[in-house]
Amino acid sequence: MINLLDLTYSELEAFVVEDLKQPRFRTDQIFQWIWQKGVRDFASMTNMGKALREKMAAMASITWPEIAKAQESRDGTVKLLLRLHDGKLVETVLIPFKERFSQCLSTQVGCAMACKFCNTGLLGFERNMTMGEILGQVLVGRKFLLDKGFGKLEGPNPIRNLVYMGMGEPLMNLDNLLRALETLPHENGLSISWRRSMVSTVGFPKQLRILGKTELALPAISLHAPTQELRAEIMPKAARTPLDELMQCLAEFPLRPRERITFEYLLLKGVNDSLEHADQLAKLVDKSRIKVNLIAYNATEGMPYGAPDREQVEAFEKRLWKHGVTAFIRRSMGADIKAACGQLKASEQ
Numbered sequence: 001m002i003n004l005l006d007l008t009y010s011e012l013e014a015f016v017v018e019d020l021k022q023p024r025f026r027t028d029q030i031f032q033w034i035w036q037k038g039v040r041d042f043a044s045m046t047n048m049g050k051a052l053r054e055k056m057a058a059m060a061s062i063t064w065p066e067i068a069k070a071q072e073s074r075d076g077t078v079k080l081l082l083r084l085h086d087g088k089l090v091e092t093v094l095i096p097f098k099e100r101f102s103q104c105l106s107t108q109v110g111c112a113m114a115c116k117f118c119n120t121g122l123l124g125f126e127r128n129m130t131m132g133e134i135l136g137q138v139l140v141g142r143k144f145l146l147d148k149g150f151g152k153l154e155g156p157n158p159i160r161n162l163v164y165m166g167m168g169e170p171l172m173n174l175d176n177l178l179r180a181l182e183t184l185p186h187e188n189g190l191s192i193s194w195r196r197s198m199v200s201t202v203g204f205p206k207q208l209r210i211l212g213k214t215e216l217a218l219p220a221i222s223l224h225a226p227t228q229e230l231r232a233e234i235m236p237k238a239a240r241t242p243l244d245e246l247m248q249c250l251a252e253f254p255l256r257p258r259e260r261i262t263f264e265y266l267l268l269k270g271v272n273d274s275l276e277h278a279d280q281l282a283k284l285v286d287k288s289r290i291k292v293n294l295i296a297y298n299a300t301e302g303m304p305y306g307a308p309d310r311e312q313v314e315a316f317e318k319r320l321w322k323h324g325v326t327a328f329i330r331r332s333m334g335a336d337i338k339a340a341c342g343q344l345k346a347s348e349q
Helices: 009-019 025-035 050-059 119-123 131-147 170-183 205-214 228-234 243-251 275-284 310-322 343-348
Strands: 066-072 078-083 089-097 100-104 108-110 125-128 159-164 197-201 218-222 261-267 290-296 326-329
Touching: 009 025, 066 131, 078 131, 089 131, 089 159, 100 131, 108 170, 125 170, 131 159, 131 170, 170 197, 170 205, 197 205, 205 243, 218 243, 228 243, 261 310, 275 310, 290 310, 310 326
Parallel strands: 100 159, 159 197, 197 218, 218 261, 261 290, 290 326
Antiparallel strands: 066 078, 078 089, 089 100, 108 125
């Protein structure tokens, strides 16, 4: 049985016309019920006849991920452990910002990159997520927030920004990622602009070029090291793409006026947080096209790395400023609920 969440608008239209034998205008009605109104059963689609609703129910489903566990931080961050249709577990995080939220989305069950500082990498790779599973996280997150009193279904979506920065490497699930990005802005759907989506990746030139041509989202590059040698030490699989090749690809990535590519740089105590590393990073980046997001590592049980000193993090940031690099320290959210990717799933398993 087909899950309608897995269909793009054009695929849903084909289903309506070819399988249901209905006029095309039904596509907008069904799409709106599914994505805008968050309906999960065909019986609630009251602007369609009973016979049609029963026919749809016999041929298709609207299957959301289920919340297996929810954790709420003192700072308002929410982490949801979601169970997919086959029992697999993934995580999504809702991060408060002013009156709205950003949501961190997973794209794979587990991850094959095996970065040495990442909990998800320790879990290994299980499978890719479908488009419906990726965007289903948004439906679940929105309903969770609405049930908590954040906004109304008829009003602005309480989720303002999406970052594909959860479990998995998004560019290794490129087809479903692009289908999700294509579906998001539809006016009868979730209606989240492409300007509000960012794709976090360790960086694969071939896939980055495809993403760039679509103009559906900007990349955030998980760099974490300013040299090829150090990157190979802490991110051995990502470093199979030479750093100079990645940088050349990013130099060619199409940007609109005032747009920049984000570099994510996780500071690990005594590993990549020295002022010499800051100098190397400043030399590596194109200051006119790049901004650097500095993240202080939170020491995690069972991991070999320590958290950097706050003074060192600030000194690193100021050193980048001195070189003319746009850099800022990302505030840590959800530390009391282990909001870092993979921690909740690992603890459950």
